[in-house]
Amino acid sequence: MSSREHRVPLPNSSYVSEVKRTCSALRESQKIEVSTIVIKRLLFSPSFCSSFKRVSGYHGLNFPLIFPSVLSEVNFLSVLSLLNFGSGYRVPLHRQTGRGAWDGIRALMFGLYLSSSTGQGDLLSAKGMQTISEQQIADLMSINLYVEQPHSGIPGMSISTLGGPLYDFVKLIATTLRETGQILEDLGDPNLGTFVVRSLREVDVANNSADPNAGVDVILSKLVGAFPAFRDMAMIDEQPVYCFKKALFLIHAIVIRFGNSNMPPFPLPNSSQIPVFTDNVLPSILVHLGVVDLSRSTAHGLHAIFPDASDKAKVNSRLALPPPLPNPHPQTGPDSEKSLPTEGPVLNEEQAYILRAAALDACERIVQVARSLDENCLKADQKWIQNITLPELDLWLWAVAKDRADYRALERFVLRDTVFF
Numbered sequence: 197m198s199s200r201e202h203r204v205p206l207p208n209s210s211y212v213s214e215v216k217r218t219c220s221a222l223r224e225s226q227k228i229e230v231s232t233i234v235i236k237r238l239l240f241s242p243s244f245c246s247s248f249k250r251v252s253g254y255h256g257l258n259f260p261l262i263f264p265s266v267l268s269e270v271n272f273l274s275v276l277s278l279l280n281f282g283s284g285y286r287v288p289l290h291r292q293t294g295r296g297a298w299d300g301i302r303a304l305m306f307g308l309y310l311s312s313s314t315g316q317g318d319l320l321s322a323k324g325m326q327t328i329s330e331q332q333i334a335d336l337m338s339i340n341l342y343v344e345q346p347h348s349g350i351p352g353m354s355i356s357t358l359g360g361p362l363y364d365f366v367k368l369i370a371t372t373l374r375e376t377g378q379i380l381e382d383l384g385d386p387n388l389g390t391f392v393v394r395s396l397r398e399v400d401v402a403n404n405s406a407d408p409n410a411g412v413d414v415i416l417s418k419l420v421g422a423f424p425a426f427r428d429m430a431m432i433d434e435q436p437v438y439c440f441k442k443a444l445f446l447i448h449a450i451v452i453r454f455g456n457s458n459m460p461p462f463p464l465p466n467s468s469q470i471p472v473f474t475d476n477v478l479p480s481i482l483v484h485l486g487v488v489d490l491s492r493s494t495a496h497g498l499h500a501i502f503p504d505a506s507d508k509a510k511v512n513s514r515l516a517l518p519p520p521l522p523n524p525h526p527q528t529g530p531d532s533e534k535s536l537p538t539e540g541p542v543l544n545e546e547q548a549y550i551l552r553a554a555a556l557d558a559c560e561r562i563v564q565v566a567r568s569l570d571e572n573c574l575k576a577d578q579k580w581i582q583n584i585t586l587p588e589l590d591l592w593l594w595a596v597a598k599d600r601a602d603y604r605a606l607e608r609f610v611l612r613d614t615v616f617f
């Protein structure tokens with residue numbers, strides 16, 4: 197936990213409305229603009245219209261694993277969400293392993309789950325989480341923790357020592373697992389899934405409230421209250437800002453996975469108006485698509501970080517249909533230097549929170565504009581635009597960033613040393 201976090205008060209009313217309110221206030225005070233005109237340009241763009249339904253329809257949360265119980269699956273999704281960070285290590289991860297943060301964490305989760313069923317003890321339990329070593333994490337993610345360094349005394353010779361950015365990433369994972377496992381043990385919970393299911397049982401009453409986000413609030417406040425690794429919030433220029441990306445992702449993942457059954461095993465919150473899971477991808481893509489305008493945001497130097505975004509021709513080509521794929525043969529293994537994604541601007545914590553808040557609020561506005569489109573001005577095959585939801589928009593932005601070759605090449609900003617995204 198950073199010292200900064202100690203100074204941020206937890207929200208004192210509805211957590212979801214505080215997320216939305218503080219992100220909106222920060223976007224405005226930082227002079228980041230999101231106009232109705234640029235939102236409509238996105239909503240009616242060939243890129244958006246041709247890919248939205250396909251790209252936002254595949255959630256990817258059904259894992260090819262056989263879970264012995266519902267609790268075991270809830271626990272898997274919960275720990276996966278706890279570890280859903282590492283975006284700042286995307287480029288070194290691609291260089292070594294050929295995949296980014298999300299795929300790396302998924303590989304780790306599969307490994308932890310499968311080793312747990314081979315008699316080594318349950319590594320996804322509160323106790324097991326505290327025993328996982330850095331080397332075990334690195335092995336399961338195919339990360340080499342050692343870097344070659346020139347020998348100080350013998351010219352031409354090198355020695356390998358523990359280090360490099362991926363060592364830092366692995367240490368963050370190990371610390372997060374240990375800390376969360378310890379808290380669960382202190383609470384008397386055998387694993388994170390048990391904590392989540394207990395919180396879900398309190399959702400029923402909240403679902404009858406007039407506030408559509410009351411159910412999400414119940415679980416969100418419990419996760420954030422109990423675990424530092426979910427306390428994704430900061431003080432920026434004396435204003436609190438709440439993002440809570442991983443906790444919101446966890447809640448929605450459970451709804452997606454168990455929501456389409458007639459008899460869900462526990463009460464599920466309504467997550468249709470859940471704030472987006474704001475990371476580095478969403479703000480970066482929204483800037484590149486000309487929706488989030490940073491040109492007047494000078495206080496923290498954000499106007500200068502993505503110079504390409506003011507190039508009208510580039511924005512227009514991104515809003516058009518995708519160019520044909522240059523490489524039809526996806527490869528596996530480490531990326532070649534040529535196909536490596538380029539590292540985006542490396543930001544500080546304040547800058548990252550401001551951009552993430554702006555993206556969260558931009559998504560709220562995109563959905564509002566979509567809802568208020570004049571029915572009479574929409575063609576029959578455009579009416580669906582009015583009904584897009586926040587989590588669908590999140591998934592579209594996140595997944596389309598990987599779906600198109602020209603979008604994959606767009607820089608995402610980088611913040612290292614965070615466990616929040």
Ligand SMILES: Nc1nc2c(c(CN[C@H]3C=C[C@H](O)[C@@H]3O)cn2[C@@H]2O[C@H](COP(=O)(O)O)[C@@H](O)[C@H]2O)c(=O)[nH]1
Pocket residue numbers: 254255256257280281282283284286296297298299472473474475476477478590591594616617
């Ligand atoms: N806003 C938002 N952010 C998301 C996700 C996901 C996972 N998406 C899949 C899971 C369920 C969905 O339904 C998708 O199939 C990961 N991330 C974030 O991206 C970051 C970058 O990762 P990479 O580019 O790999 O290095 C990663 O640190 C993580 O913070 C999402 O959905 N929304």
